[in-house]
Amino acid sequence: MTSVDSVQFNLESSLYQAYQASLVLGDLQGRDRSRALKHMAHALDSAKDEILEANTLDLEACEDMAVPDLIRDWLRLTPERLQGVVQMLEDLSVMVDPLEQGIATLSSGNGQTQAFTQLVPLGVVAFVYESLPALGEIAAGLCLRSGNSIILRGSADASQSNTAIAHALQRGLEAADLSPACITHLGAEQGSVLRDLLVKSQWVNLVIPYGRPSLVAKVEQSATAPVLKTGIGNCYLYWAASGQLDMVQWMIQDSYATEPDPVNAIEKVLINRDVSATMVRLLWESLKTAGFQVRVDQAFGTEPSDLETVDPAEWSQPYLSRTIAFRPVPSLDAAVQWINAHSSSHADCIATESYAESQEFCQKMNSATVYVNTSPRFCRNPSQSSQLALGMSNQKGHRRGPIGLTTLTTVKTIILGSGQVNP
Structure with a gap:
């Protein structure tokens, strides 16, 4: 398993494995990523009791601490919430693969060359999130669909839930003959892990922080890798x-x-x-x-x-x-x-x-x-599955607005010619 829960581990090695896994994911056919998502959904569904039991332990641990009601609600998992994520993974498995969609084609003025752009994966996405254990499942599904590997770093209050979820998703990957390094879970009990992760820009292509503004600001201030800011509330x-x-x-x-x-x-x-x-x-x-x-x-x-x-x-x-x-x-x-x-x-x-x-x-x-004249209510899993999204970005950098599949891609431009061009 590529769930890093022990105190002694090599972060550099884990990130390198995630990088290697991203190369394999990006090279797969869309149908192979669809198959993996179906296995992940099945593994998650089969592990519901295990995940709910782990979540109960997290909630019990919160009783001895002054945890705000909002965070307790974010932390709480129910059979219905888990089933919603299982359905989202199923929806992702039947969506049109974003990497198999063309974007634009341009021709040069002399007609001798032609350029076109295509969507390609970012590579390794680090998702740093607060409570809300189901978000790890959603982020993993979106990353796999778009050909990226993901590093999951949840908060300590959801430690048991996040570990159980990561293990279930990795079992799904293995059933699909993919490396569990496609989804790497970093335990929240290791205080220095987040600081070290945020400066590994040679391996991490994008960091997405999700939680209260204080968490987003902390990640943005510390990271050397590109950060996709998210907004909630206000x-x-x-x-x-x-x-x-x-x-x-x-x-x-x-x-x-x-x-x-x-x-x-x-x-x-x-x-x-x-x-x-x-x-x-x-x-x-x-x-x-x-x-x-x-x-x-x-x-x-x-x-x-x-x-x-x-x-x-x-x-x-x-x-x-x-x-x-x-x-x-x-x-x-x-x-x-x-x-x-x-x-x-x-x-x-x-x-x-x-x-x-x-x-x-x-x-x-x-x-x-x-x-x-319409409600701004955000839904991660609407009836129109093409609009599946992780959250909302409020920045003017990498992408802005709903964080969906194309947000987790970048573009490659390919120029085709026929040899020397006469002046």
């Missing part, structure tokens, strides 16, 4: 003067409907000052009834005396809970400036009946995804 909604109350209510509540991690949950709402105070109060009351905690900016004055006031620092921080803060703004421009300065820049929204206003909002927003 998404904004601008309620324009023409926006309808029922639309705003639905957008907010629906954004929290995905479990266990509401990646794009609306946490902050900017309200145009021309929206009636009656509608605003109705929204607050409906959210409180639905179990949300409502906070308001002091700019609302003393009228909402029953609501907690927002601390100014909160506007740039995710709550990652059913807490929503409200602030009045005079115009769309003011809303855009505020959101661009304070949101996590991966998913922001507008509720409006004005086409011109929606177009202006979309044009001016500095966010990876912008939503107009």
Whole structure:
């Protein structure tokens, strides 16, 4: 097994094996990677009891520590959550192989040469994640489908779960006659492993951190390998003067409907000052009834005396809970400036009946995804399997937006000629 759980091990050797495994994966036919994914799904399904037992041990260990409710929910596995990942692996196994899709063909001006680009794997992807043990399974499936090997480095609170999952996936690889080094699991109990992993850019082609902003910032600051930043929480909604109350209510509540991690949950709402105070109060009351905690900016004055006031620092921080803060703004421009300065820049929204206003909002927003009159709810495994995604990237570097199969590839350009070109 290539699960590195003992204190004594050679990280350099493990990464070299992962690199060699990536060369084999990238050279396979799409049908062979499909076969491996089916074996991984079967192995995971067969190991459900083992994985749930390991998860119970992780949850019991958390009882002696001050673990936030959010993290406990992220950590918790259920038969339904595991079955969802098994189904995702099955879906990936029947998808069109991304490496077998052409991109573009260009001809030179003199017609003597022709160039085309094709998608190729990145190589070795390191996935550093917090709690959420099922994310390791999803990341491994996406990497295998796109021809990459993966290094899994989960957090200590999910150590037992992550190990059980990695072992199951590796059994699936072996059943498909592939090296278990395609999926390497690094134990979280080794404190220096993460620091060493992040600077191995000669073997690691991409690092994806997933978790609270503090984890993402730590990885970004330490890594010498390229980093694909992810964003969760602190998404904004601008309620324009023409926006309808029922639309705003639905957008907010629906954004929290995905479990266990509401990646794009609306946490902050900017309200145009021309929206009636009656509608605003109705929204607050409906959210409180639905179990949300409502906070308001002091700019609302003393009228909402029953609501907690927002601390100014909160506007740039995710709550990652059913807490929503409200602030009045005079115009769309003011809303855009505020959101661009304070949101996590991966998913922001507008509720409006004005086409011109929606177009202006979309044009001016500095966010990876912008939503107009629709819920920003993110789903890793929607009914349209072609949209399977690991998370959302909020950067302007390697890729931006949903982290899907093509995100885990790069391009190769091939130029074909017929010999010497006459001037």
